[in-house]
Amino acid sequence: MSNILTGLATARREGRPYGIASICSAHPTVLRAALRRAAKSGGPVLIEATCNQVNQFGGYTGMTPADFVAFVERIASEEGVRREQILFGGDHLGPNPWRKEPAEIALKKAADMVAAYVGSGFGKIHLDASMGCAGEPVALDDHTVAARAATLCAVAERAAASAGLPAPVYILGTEVPIPGGADHALDAVEPTAPEAARETIAVHREAFAKAGLADAFARVIAFVVQPGVEFGSDNVIAYDTPRAAALSGLLDEEPGLVFEAHSTDYQTEEALTALVADGYPILKVGPGLTFAYREALYGLDLIASDIVPGYGERALARTMEALMLAKPAYWSGYYHGDETDLRIQRHFSYSDRIRYYWSQPEAEMAVRKLLTALEGVRIPETVLHQYLPQVEPLPAGGADAxxxxxxxRILQVYDRAIALK
Known part of the structure; x- marks a missing residue:
């Protein structure tokens, strides 16, 4: 299935572009939905973990790379998905989780993380050494970033060989949007300047050659750039083909490469289709999927409040509000405004910082209470239409379904956008 990644550039060059959605989430319901879709199609599914979610110390999910693979494989087995259908990707693999530490220490931990990812079967590796560590500038120059990426690549190559696994394919690039979306309203986002992208590619090619990694560089399938796509807390910057035309044209000089588009959440099907056609066929999506998850749960929370005696008034939403107020670390530096603004953003922001709380025991208990309350309960179509018109008609299987x-519903949009044209 890995040839779906290595064939992206050729397909674009031959005028038959296709894409692949990169599911960047560790949420079990999101993963189940993606794997269930793969079971129906028989095609590949690309599932990615980030350096903060999953690392050798557990990340914020508590999972190591090997744990994450086993976690996904368990769900896949339940959904009837073959292991060979699943592509695992590691996102932002570099010193980011330890950037407050000196570079020598942070980069050693990053190297150990890369080895753990590759040794656990992650075959698509995004090497991201673009952030400064303690005492360094926030944004590093291309030469430093490329040299560090080459060092991490050498670790990945050794890890794959040691584990007897195929050599990874790589994603490189320094123009990386803020993970999870911007933390403020946006009026516009400028695409990466073609000359900047050209320089980044050249500097990385030179650094890899200098490190004796020319063979590995031949397996670089994409660079991360900014095509002018982003979302803030309450707005979305839509993709605009003409604004990114010069950047897209750079791929004519690099026939073996495509670009990877981060933060494609909330884009329309038309915009996603245009991204694929224009040379950005790897479409990252994460918060948009957990946003849809929260939207459905909150709709069911209102439905249970109306039709289940004794359930209570918005019991789930009240629990989540109390939890986020008690543990504000995941949202307090990202949301801004008065108390009303903050409350709205905690629950309804496109940045979806609430996604960090669903694995907390209080949240899991509240979700179980909601789904249990609706077990065997007939939800009238009129009530579903009031609170969850986006999932009409009522699927078989109750509240879980x-x-x-x-x-x-979101995954379907991506499937249509990435289909071979």
């Missing part, structure tokens, strides 16, 4: 269907 409604939540999966809400996530799948």
């Amino acid at each position: 409604i939540v999966v269907a809400a996530v799948d």
Whole structure:
């Protein structure tokens, strides 16, 4: 299945572009929806973990790379997905989780993380050494970033050989959007300047050659650039083909490469289709999927409040508000405004910082209470239409199926956009 990644540039060059959605989430319902869709299609599914979610110390999910693979494989087995259908990707692999530490220490931990990812079967590796460590500038120059990426690549190559696994394919690039979306309203986002992208590619090619990694550089399938796509807390910057035309044209000089587009969440099907056609066929999506998950749960929370005696008034939403107020670390530096603004953003922001709380025991208990309250309860079509019109008609299987269907609705948009044209 890995040839779906290595064939992206050739397909674009031959005028038959296709894409692949990169599912960047560790949420079990999101993963189940993506794997269930793969079971139906028989095609590949690309699932990625980030350096902060999953690393050798557990990340914020508590999972190591090997744990994450096993976690996904368990769900895949339940959904009837073959292991060979699943492509695992590591996102932003570099010193980011330890950037407050000196570079020598942070980069050693980053190297150990890369080895753990590759040794666990992650075959698509995004090497991201673009952030400064303690005492360094926030944004590093291309030469420093490229040299560090080459060092991490050498670790990945050794790890694959040691584990008897195929050599990875790589994603490089320094123009990396803020993970999870911008933390403020946006009026516009400028695409990467073609000359900047050209320089980045050249500097990385030179650094890899200098490190004796020319063979590995031949497996670089994409560079991360900014095509002018982003979302803030309450707005989305839509993709505009003419504004990115000069950047897209750079691929004519690099026939073996495509670009990877981060933060494609909330883009329309038309915009996603245009991204694929224009040379950005790897479409990252994460917060948009957990946003749909929260949307469905909150709709069901209102439905249960209306039709289940004794459930309570918005019990789930009240629990999540109390939890986020008690543990503000995941949202307090990202949301801004008065108390009303902050409350709205905590629950309804496109940045979806609430996604960090669903694995907390209080949240898991509240979700179980909601889904249990609706077990065996007939939800009238009129009530579903009031609170969750986006998942009509009512899917078979009750409340659990409604939540999966809400996530799948977003995945369907990506499936249509990435299809071979």
